[in-house]
Structure formats: structure tokens, C-alpha cells
Amino acid sequence: MQAxxxxxxxxxxxxxxxxxxxxxxxxxxxxxxxxxxxxAMIDKFNAxxxxxxxxxxxxxxxxxxxxxxxxxxxxxxxxxxRGIILAPADxxxxxDHLFPSLDGSAPEGIGLSQHGELSVxxxxxxxxxxxxIINSGLSLDEVESLLLREAVDRSGGNLxxxxxxxGLTRPQLTYRLKRNKDTAPSEE
Numbered sequence: 462m463q464a465x466x467x468x469x470x471x472x473x474x475x476x477x478x479x480x481x482x483x484x485x486x487x488x489x490x491x492x493x494x495x496x497x498x499x500x501a502m503i504d505k506f507n508a509x510x511x512x513x514x515x516x517x518x519x520x521x522x523x524x525x526x527x528x529x530x531x532x533x534x535x536x537x538x539x540x541x542x543r544g545i546i547l548a549p550a551d552x553x554x555x556x557d558h559l560f561p562s563l564d565g566s567a568p569e570g571i572g573l574s575q576h577g578e579l580s581v582x583x584x585x586x587x588x589x590x591x592x593x594i595i596n597s598g599l600s601l602d603e604v605e606s607l608l609l610r611e612a613v614d615r616s617g618g619n620l621x622x623x624x625x626x627x628g629l630t631r632p633q634l635t636y637r638l639k640r641n642k643d644t645a646p647s648e649e
Contacts, residue, residue, distance in 0.1 A: 488530040488537060495525050495537070502538055503554070506545040514545055517554040524556050606641045609634070 464470035488494070499517055507513050517525075521544075530536055544554035547561070594604055608627070612634075616622030624634040 488533050489528075492526045496522060498534065498537060499525065499541055502541040503545065506542045510542075510545055512545060512550055514548045515551060515553050517544070518556065521554055521556045521559055524559065602641065605637065609638055609641060613638075 462475070465472045465475050499522070503514065503516065525537070525540075532539070540559050541554075543561075544558040547558040548554045599607070609623075612623040612626045613620065616626060620634055620638075621631050624631045627634065629637070
């Protein structure tokens with residue numbers, strides 16, 4: 462919208478394209494999308510470079526899922542192309558092919574253990590979140606109720622939008638909202 466105001470984008474074209482806005486979250490919020498993207502990119506770059514690699518190692522895939530992706534999908538694409546170039550023919554893309562300098566500039570959540578072995582923190586953010594929830598003293602039902610209410614608030618009361626935020630279907634969200642309403646303590 463700012464580009465239209467600044468005159469860098471045609472207003473009529475913007476409004477034609479903006480019939481149904483699609484919001485695509487950044488890659489760091491879509492870790493489940495990384496494996497299929499990686500596989501498609503491996504096929505693409507194998508063909509482009511006339512080379513065949515067997516795939517990517519589990520350790521390298523864990524590192525890709527743990528990485529925060531400041532460059533989003535383009536950074537992933539560049540990293541996979543580098544992996545194809547550096548990996549041996551018919552070999553596997555290893556972690557050091559993706560992150561050639563695993564020194565002080567190693568990606569967050571990826572480093573060397575005290576024994577010199579590569580370690581990948583599975584999900585430091587999730588561990589912190591779990592600690593905060595457990596330390597809050599809230600019951601599981603209270604946490605679920607808070608999460609449901611927050612999703613509904615963030616989506617402006619749109620239940621389909623709230624369901625998408627939570628990775629649920631609309632009927633699943635409706636069921637959980639009803640269940641939480643029935644089991645919630647009465648507020649007096």
C-alpha cells in the first residue's frame with residue numbers, strides 16, 4: 462500500500478491484485494515446509510548443475526529446521542545450491558556443505574559440543590515456552606483456553622482465521638471453544 466501512496470506502484474493494478482490477499486508467514490514459522498522445499502530445490506539444482514546428489518543428511522535437515530532464516534526462502538535456495546555444488550557426486554549434502562564456516566558465525570541453535578561434536582538444539586524457543594507455561598502454574602485447560610481466546614482476538618473474531626492460526630479446522634476450533642466454555646470456571 463505504501464508503494465501506491467509513493468507512486469511507485471499503480472493503484473488500479475494494486476486493487477485488481479488485492480481481491481483476495483494471501484498472507485504467507487516467513488520460513489522460520491513454517492519448519493514443516495522445509496523438507497519438501499529442500500527436495501524440490503535438490504531436484505532443480507541437480508538438473509541445473511548436471512550433477513546428482515543422493516539427498517541431504519538428517520543432521521543437515523535438523524540444522525535447516527533449527528535455523529532462523531533471516532533471508533527467508535531465497536536464503537534456503539542459495540544454501541541448497543551451495544550444498545549441491547560442494548557435495549560429491551552421488552553423495553549426500555552434509556551440514557558443512559550448507560554452513561561452511563561453523564565457527565563463531567554458526568547459525569543460532571547450531572554449534573559444537575564440548576567434545577567437538579556438532580550439536581543442534583532441537584527447539585530452544587519451545588523449551589523456553591514450555592518452562593514459562595509450567596512455571597506459570599496454569600492448568601492445561603487454562604492454557605488451552607487462553608490460547609484459543611488469543612487466536613480469536615488476533616483474528617478479529619474470525620473463527621476460520623483463528624483456526625488457521627492454530628493449525629486447526631474450523632469445526633475443531635468450534636468444538637474446543639464450546640468444550641472450554643462448558644468446563645471453564647464461572648466468573649463471578
